[in-house]
Amino acid sequence: MARAATVTIDLDAIAHNYRVAKSQAPGQKALAVVKANAYGHGAIDVAKKLQAEADGFAVACIEEAVELRDAGVTGPIVLLEGFFTADELDYISANNIWTAVHNDFQLEAIAAAEVAQPLNVWLKLDTGMHRLGFTPEEYKVAYQRLQAMPQVGSVTMLSHFTSADDMSSPVTRHQIEIYDSVNQACPSPMSFANSAATMKHSAAHHDWQRPGIILYGSSPFEGEADVQAQLKPAMTLTSEVIAIHDLQVGDAIGYNGTWVCEQPTRVGTVAMGYADGYPRQAKNGTPVMVSGQRTKIIGRVSMDMLTVDLTGIDAGLGSTVEFWGENLLANEVAPYCGTISYTLFTGITRRVHRKVKG
Numbered sequence: 001m002a003r004a005a006t007v008t009i010d011l012d013a014i015a016h017n018y019r020v021a022k023s024q025a026p027g028q029k030a031l032a033v034v035k036a037n038a039y040g041h042g043a044i045d046v047a048k049k050l051q052a053e054a055d056g057f058a059v060a061c062i063e064e065a066v067e068l069r070d071a072g073v074t075g076p077i078v079l080l081e082g083f084f085t086a087d088e089l090d091y092i093s094a095n096n097i098w099t100a101v102h103n104d105f106q107l108e109a110i111a112a113a114e115v116a117q118p119l120n121v122w123l124k125l126d127t128g129m130h131r132l133g134f135t136p137e138e139y140k141v142a143y144q145r146l147q148a149m150p151q152v153g154s155v156t157m158l159s160h161f162t163s164a165d166d167m168s169s170p171v172t173r174h175q176i177e178i179y180d181s182v183n184q185a186c187p188s189p190m191s192f193a194n195s196a197a198t199m200k201h202s203a204a205h206h207d208w209q210r211p212g213i214i215l216y217g218s219s220p221f222e223g224e225a226d227v228q229a230q231l232k233p234a235m236t237l238t239s240e241v242i243a244i245h246d247l248q249v250g251d252a253i254g255y256n257g258t259w260v261c262e263q264p265t266r267v268g269t270v271a272m273g274y275a276d277g278y279p280r281q282a283k284n285g286t287p288v289m290v291s292g293q294r295t296k297i298i299g300r301v302s303m304d305m306l307t308v309d310l311t312g313i314d315a316g317l318g319s320t321v322e323f324w325g326e327n328l329l330a331n332e333v334a335p336y337c338g339t340i341s342y343t344l345f346t347g348i349t350r351r352v353h354r355k356v357k358g
């Protein structure tokens, strides 16, 4: 007795995917990236599921780390963007939070801080992303300064790949050359590999991998099958058919009539819309599964509903509709919406019922 829009999270699938990530670089460690509420899967549930085996977790900011600590998650948590204000350092040092350092403000704040425990700093080197981090020359200066600070217990080198998901790009090799040469001058443990590099660039495996999207069962590589075949989708988004209409040739469906029936068409209205996180950008023809049969969206996605083609489909009122998940990969849906699986996963809103299994 409720609107059926539901997201089901399979924690066993996430544990499986974490093991796949770990097995790529035997003997090395892997942070489970659980930023953005574990890519929409529920950071507390995911971290608790993984905490017996994960070497640590990565989040974007202290709010996300506090949420995990408050829920009883122990073990290292890395702040991938470090701290934003100096007053965060008290909590960071008292709660075994490891922090990225990517700018001079953060360096000075550490130098001026009194810390409960020496900090574990992840010093960010910009190898080409040009988003955060020090240039190689700046890095060497920052590294020397941190080594001399009593507030700092250890330094790990951190950098991020721009194009690890593109096997034809020469950029990854170039980034590796940059950090290798800087690490020779500034020796420390290293962390570079996101999901794509974890799966396909063994030259980038060092002390700490940082898999994100693969934990949630989605390959970062477009149009390839071997990585995807090793992963289990962890999020399944479903709802139900709430109305059915038989339309005639020339009938238009939904806002602005973007779909006009060229043949007699049975259309199903489904309780799922952009206010649930299903993208309004989804084009006519975007695949969906109705009662286990593949069909497509016809007409524009509205706030609370969307419409699917039920012509020739064995379905009725109350039939289950899957938008992505176990039977339809988010990676297959995303291109129809001009996006990637990451935004589909992080976009689910609070109106959607949440079920957790495993």
Ligand SMILES: *Cc1c(COP(=O)(O)O)cnc(C)c1O
Binding pocket: 033, 035, 080, 160, 193, 194, 195, 196, 210, 211, 212, 213, 214, 220
């Ligand atoms: C989000 C993020 C990751 C994980 O990336 P995926 O592509 O999801 O594996 C790794 N490192 C950093 C710095 C990130 O911001």
